[in-house]
Amino acid sequence: MKRFVAIGSVLMLTGIACIAFRSDRVEFTQMENDAPVKELPTLKNEAFKRGEMLSFRLHYGIIDAGIATLAVTDEARDLGGRKTFHVVGIGRSQGAFDWFFKVRDRYETYIDEQAIVPWLFVRRIQEGGYSCSQDYIFNHYSEKVDVGENKLYDSGPNMQDMLSAFYNARTMDLSMAKPGDIFSINAFVDKEIFPVKIKFIARETITTGLGTFKCLKFRPIIQKGRVFKHEEDLNVWISDDKNHIPILGQADVLVGSIKAELNGYSGLSNPVAKVE
Numbered sequence: 049m050k051r052f053v054a055i056g057s058v059l060m061l062t063g064i065a066c067i068a069f070r071s072d073r074v075e076f077t078q079m080e081n082d083a084p085v086k087e088l089p090t091l092k093n094e095a096f097k098r099g100e101m102l103s104f105r106l107h108y109g110i111i112d113a114g115i116a117t118l119a120v121t122d123e124a125r126d127l128g129g130r131k132t133f134h135v136v137g138i139g140r141s142q143g144a145f146d147w148f149f150k151v152r153d154r155y156e157t158y159i160d161e162q163a164i165v166p167w168l169f170v171r172r173i174q175e176g177g178y179s180c181s182q183d184y185i186f187n188h189y190s191e192k193v194d195v196g197e198n199k200l201y202d203s204g205p206n207m208q209d210m211l212s213a214f215y216n217a218r219t220m221d222l223s224m225a226k227p228g229d230i231f232s233i234n235a236f237v238d239k240e241i242f243p244v245k246i247k248f249i250a251r252e253t254i255t256t257g258l259g260t261f262k263c264l265k266f267r268p269i270i271q272k273g274r275v276f277k278h279e280e281d282l283n284v285w286i287s288d289d290k291n292h293i294p295i296l297g298q299a300d301v302l303v304g305s306i307k308a309e310l311n312g313y314s315g316l317s318n319p320v321a322k323v324e
Contacts, residue, residue: 086189088130088163089206094290095218098122098133099315102293105257106139107307113145116308118214120315125158127167132158137211149176157211163188164216169209184209184236193236201239208235213244218292222248222264230269245269246284253323254285254296256309261295262288262321289321 098120106114116139123134134156141151156170171182185194186207193201208216213235220231229248234241249265263285281300287293293316297308313320 088160088165088188090162091164091216091219093161093164093219094317095292096120096133096215097315097317098124100317101312101314102310103312104294104308105311107309108145109305111145112143113306114139114141114151116140127158130163130167131161132167133161133215134158135211135215151175155211157209159212159215160188163206164212164219165206166209166212169211171210186236195239201236203236204234204241206234207241208233210235210237210242217246218286220292222292225264249283251288252285256296256311258295258310258312258322260323261285262323263295264288264292287321290318291316291320293320 099122100120102118104116104118105112106116116137118135118137121134121136125132125134135158137153137155139151139153140146141149151174153173153175154171155173156168157166158168159166165188166184166186167188169182169184169186171180171184173180183196186192186203186209187194188205188207191203191205191207193203193207195201213233217231217233225248227248227250230245231248232243232245234243236242246266246268249267252263252265254261254263264287266284266286268282268284283298284294285296287295293310293313294308295310299306
């Protein structure tokens with residue numbers, strides 16, 4: 049599963065995934081009465097808002113392998129006295145690919161509106177013969193993650209989940225980015241802290257089925273060998289505007305190539321950098 053986590057985490061960061069949970073477990077108040085509540089940061093967010101929808105077409109080699117959507121729902125829910133964005137990511141295999149490797153994935157996260165950190169992460173996936181069900185509660189006051197069954201993990205400040213990390217990354221100011229600059233985010237994935245680092249490569253103009261876009265090209269810094277032959281085998285292009293939506297993600301892996309291409313968007317916060 050590590051190779052799928054590596055690919056999936058990158059796709060989520062660039063844009064490539066109603067679950068029931070026990071709401072009585074969602075408690076973020078300070079445990080010690082004599083300890084002050086930790087002040088959380090305020091992050092400027094001009095990148096996304098409620099009602100945004102992104103859809104992607106996924107290809108495995110020449111096979112049209114599946115579709116994925118990322119939606120910031122209209123729900124405005126308070127968790128622990130904090131207002132949140134509710135984000136849902138869905139991925140499904142289709143066509144011939146669905147016959148031999150069925151994928152039915154659903155991810156949800158509740159992201160703090162001001163700090164852009166997750167409070168609750170829900171994961172329900174079925175990939176071939178593998179299935180996974182996770183409910184993670186993030187306590188950013190104590191810097192712990194509750195994974196259920198009375199198990200707590202240390203997380204550190206501003207920890208992300210594998211879906212919220214993508215939205216947090218979109219808020220970064222990239223206007224002064226120079227080739228070679230590295231941007232880092234830590235995500236809590238499968239009970240581990242998963243450091244994600246991406247290197248800015250260049251500003252490019254690319255053409256997809258939706259048209260031509262001005263883009264920022266990034267290359268995630270990955271471990272070569274088991275999944276990728278070379279570091280340059282994974283590249284991501286995001287729109288060169290304040291939305292920072294993923295336009296194209298392409299990976300050459302040991303067993304073929306994977307491509308995720310934006311094929312629809314709505315409800316964006318800003319004009320998109322599309323070349324008319």
